[in-house]
Amino acid sequence: MNIPPLPVGSWFETLINWLTDHLEVFFDGIGTMVTAILDATEFILMFPHPLVLILIFTTLAWFAAKHGVAIFTLLGMLLIYNMGYWPATMETLSLVLASVLIALLLGVPLGIWSAKKPVVEKVMRPILDFMQTLPAFVYLIPAVLFFKLGPVPGVIATLIFSLPPAVRLTSLGIRQVPEEIREAAISFGSNPRQLLFKAELPVALPTIMAGVNQTIMLALSMVVISGMIGAGGLGNEVLKGITQLKIDVGFEAGISIVILAIFLDRVTQRLGRKSNNN
Amino acid sequence: MNIIEVRGLYKVFGKEPARVFPLLEQGLDKTSVLKKTGCAVGINNASFEISKGEIFVLMGLSGSGKSTVIRCLNRLINPTRGEILIDGQDIAKMDKSALLEVRRSKLSMVFQHFGLLPNRSVVRNVEYGLEVAGTNAEQRRERAINALELVGLKGYEQSLPNELSGGMQQRVGLARALASDPEVLLMDEAFSALDPLIRTQMQDELLELQARMHKTIVFITHDLDEALKLGDRIAIMKDGEIVQTGTPEEILTAPADDYVKRFVENVDRSKVITAGSVMRKARTIQLPKDGPRVAIRAMEKQGISSIFAIDSERRLQGLMRIDDAIKLERRGKSDLSSVLETDLYVASPETPIGELLVSAMNARYPITIQDDEGRLMGLLDRAIIIAEMYDEDEEASVTPLDEVLAEADDAAPETKEELI
Numbered sequence: 001m002n003i004p005p006l007p008v009g010s011w012f013e014t015l016i017n018w019l020t021d022h023l024e025v026f027f028d029g030i031g032t033m034v035t036a037i038l039d040a041t042e043f044i045l046m047f048p049h050p051l052v053l054i055l056i057f058t059t060l061a062w063f064a065a066k067h068g069v070a071i072f073t074l075l076g077m078l079l080i081y082n083m084g085y086w087p088a089t090m091e092t093l094s095l096v097l098a099s100v101l102i103a104l105l106l107g108v109p110l111g112i113w114s115a116k117k118p119v120v121e122k123v124m125r126p127i128l129d130f131m132q133t134l135p136a137f138v139y140l141i142p143a144v145l146f147f148k149l150g151p152v153p154g155v156i157a158t159l160i161f162s163l164p165p166a167v168r169l170t171s172l173g174i175r176q177v178p179e180e181i182r183e184a185a186i187s188f189g190s191n192p193r194q195l196l197f198k199a200e201l202p203v204a205l206p207t208i209m210a211g212v213n214q215t216i217m218l219a220l221s222m223v224v225i226s227g228m229i230g231a232g233g234l235g236n237e238v239l240k241g242i243t244q245l246k247i248d249v250g251f252e253a254g255i256s257i258v259i260l261a262i263f264l265d266r267v268t269q270r271l272g273r274k275s276n277n278n
Numbered sequence: 279m280n281i282i283e284v285r286g287l288y289k290v291f292g293k294e295p296a297r298v299f300p301l302l303e304q305g306l307d308k309t310s311v312l313k314k315t316g317c318a319v320g321i322n323n324a325s326f327e328i329s330k331g332e333i334f335v336l337m338g339l340s341g342s343g344k345s346t347v348i349r350c351l352n353r354l355i356n357p358t359r360g361e362i363l364i365d366g367q368d369i370a371k372m373d374k375s376a377l378l379e380v381r382r383s384k385l386s387m388v389f390q391h392f393g394l395l396p397n398r399s400v401v402r403n404v405e406y407g408l409e410v411a412g413t414n415a416e417q418r419r420e421r422a423i424n425a426l427e428l429v430g431l432k433g434y435e436q437s438l439p440n441e442l443s444g445g446m447q448q449r450v451g452l453a454r455a456l457a458s459d460p461e462v463l464l465m466d467e468a469f470s471a472l473d474p475l476i477r478t479q480m481q482d483e484l485l486e487l488q489a490r491m492h493k494t495i496v497f498i499t500h501d502l503d504e505a506l507k508l509g510d511r512i513a514i515m516k517d518g519e520i521v522q523t524g525t526p527e528e529i530l531t532a533p534a535d536d537y538v539k540r541f542v543e544n545v546d547r548s549k550v551i552t553a554g555s556v557m558r559k560a561r562t563i564q565l566p567k568d569g570p571r572v573a574i575r576a577m578e579k580q581g582i583s584s585i586f587a588i589d590s591e592r593r594l595q596g597l598m599r600i601d602d603a604i605k606l607e608r609r610g611k612s613d614l615s616s617v618l619e620t621d622l623y624v625a626s627p628e629t630p631i632g633e634l635l636v637s638a639m640n641a642r643y644p645i646t647i648q649d650d651e652g653r654l655m656g657l658l659d660r661a662i663i664i665a666e667m668y669d670e671d672e673e674a675s676v677t678p679l680d681e682v683l684a685e686a687d688d689a690a691p692e693t694k695e696e697l698i
């Protein structure tokens with residue numbers, strides 16, 4: 001009656017070791033690509049003077065969202081700058097942008113594919129469900145194992161965590177295109193590519209944009225958690241607040257995250273709605 | 279000339295269409311086939327021809343296969359078996375690029391719920407077909423604007439579809455279908471989503487457009503009044519089969535079976551039945567050769583008090599009353615033309631009888647039916663009109679136009695005595 005504990009942990013370790021040994025080139029390749037993208041987003045956000053960027057963000061909010069959002073953006077970002085969290089905030093934003101960029105490059109085509117092929121949809125759904133139910137920080141483990149510490153595993157964990165809504169809502173948006181619109185597009189002589197790009201994607205765009213919005217928000221939350229593996233940015237500051245019991249640092253970093261979150265949310269939400277009536 | 283010819287068309291939905299054909303040949307119906315094989319029969323051996331410039335209406339109950347048929351014509355649905363010749367080419371056998379070409383140039387479709395792209399402006403919706411066909415931007419804009427003008431939507435080019443009313447949205451749908459100047463318009467319940475007033479208006483406008491453009495139109499509807507108003511010919515479908523094809527009059531006056539009869543029952547007959555189809559033979563005398571004596575004898579023999587006078591070409595001269603004829607005879611005169619009643623109500627054979635009712639009520643004499651050249655074809659009185667409008671079983675007494683004409687021709691050489 002005495003069943004010895006199964007060595008599940010060591011099996012997993014063996015698997016990971018095998019993967020890291022044999023697929024090193026593969027993971028290195030991915031790491032290099034992610035680093036390149038990250039360098040680009042960082043450069044764009046770190047290079048201009050903070051006040052210039054604040055003005056650009058405010059203008060963006062002014063045209064994309066309500067004017068109140070623009071005023072909030074201006075004041076909020078000035079506060080971040082004033083508190084001295086601007087570099088950390090931009091570092092966080094660049095991590096978010098890099099992850100979201102990759103997540104969308106993967107997620108949108110996957111979504112289209114699964115909308116077109118019921119089989120793909122069937123396979124994808126449980127995987128996406130699984131990905132979404134897993135606690136966020138569990139993603140950090142394989143990321144660290146394959147990519148060590150730093151911003152690269154942070155981006156990898158983030159993009160995996162934020163991928164599901166991009167896939168799901170793209171697929172949903174396309175499946176929701178009314179049958180008559182599809183029939184109209186075909187009956188007027190669209191080939192499959194024209195059907196997708198001239199009819200289905202434009203009609204699905206509001207839904208896809210809702211997915212983009214969710215992806216961005218999930219990415220932001222995950223980027224903060226990635227502070228635990230040294231991804232940098234505001235996550236690091238929050239971690240400092242927790243581990244060193246620096247209440248002021250934790251609080252100020254927290255406020256910066258909230259301001260950034262509201263800005264990102266409102267602007268992308270509005271963009272989605274605008275693409276709806278355009 | 280037939281622009282569309284459909285022969286032995288079948289569409290079977292389901293995994294094993296091959297199993298279905300032997301069963302259909304044994305005469306099994308749709309429901310038993312579905313039970314046995316799990317396959318739904320959408321179209322069961324449909325054959326029909328549509329000639330150029332015709333409005334061909336498909337009617338039938340829900341699920342009878344109308345939409346499936348119209349979608350086979352442009353292969354939104356692939357037929358399981360059969361031939362669909364469009365301008366002599368079998369669309370069922372076409373490869374992809376030929377099919378695209380036909381869709382872009384020859385066939386276009388109008389949808390029940392319009393099927394417009396909500397993100398595109400009206401003019402960009404209308405351009406769609408030309409855009410995918412690769413027409414250059416300038417040219418397609420010009421043609422789209424022309425098409426919009428044709429349907430009365432000038433000035434709405436930049437609006438979005440959801441800013442327009444249903445009727446206007448369907449005009450956009452119609453403009454989009456006309457923009458590529460196709461030969462055939464496929465319209466699947468195109469006016470069914472519109473409210474009744476707008477619907478009638480759209481029907482009138484379609485007829486007006488058709489009078490100018492002479493397209494071939496395949497039109498699906500549930501509504502018999504609409505079918506009768508628009509259709510040059512009507513095909514009635516039941517369970518995937520075409521049970522009758524014919525002109526509106528043929529469908530109304532000689533329904534092929536009880537299913538068709540049920541369709542016809544509720545129609546507003548006063549709008550559909552034409553004077554020509556129910557008129558009675560007119561008794562006539564021929565001028566100038568017939569005199570009062572012939573006229574009187576004719577009226578006495580028929581037991582009537584007046585008779586129509588025609589010339590040798592059957593052109594109506596007037597109505598002769600028996601008392602006038604007697605007076606003339608007493609005075610020994612032979613020229614009837616001086617006493618003819620010429621104030622008669624005249625209608626063409628195409629006039630719906632409903633339009634004639636009021637005149638028939640007020641007129642002292644029967645309504646005369648004349649063709650374009652003024653030849654007398656028959657007569658109608660209020661009794662006939664009322665009987666036709668309200669008593670549907672009176673069909674036995676209906677004298678179709680052809681018969682009247684045939685008899686008239688037979689009688690022509692000897693009209694004088696032969697009192698028609």
Ligand SMILES: Nc1ncnc2c1ncn2[C@@H]1O[C@H](COP(=O)(O)OP(=O)(O)OP(=O)(O)O)[C@@H](O)[C@H]1O
Nearest residue numbers: 291318319320338339340341342343344345346347
């Ligand atoms: N994709 C499909 N799969 C299975 N069966 C179908 C499919 N499309 C149509 N059918 C069946 O084919 C038959 C004909 O359908 P169709 O849509 O052509 O009818 P309809 O005459 O246009 O009806 P309605 O007036 O309701 O539009 C129906 O019995 C329907 O259930």
Ligand SMILES: [Mg+2]
Nearest residue numbers: 344345346466
């Ligand atoms: Mg239908």
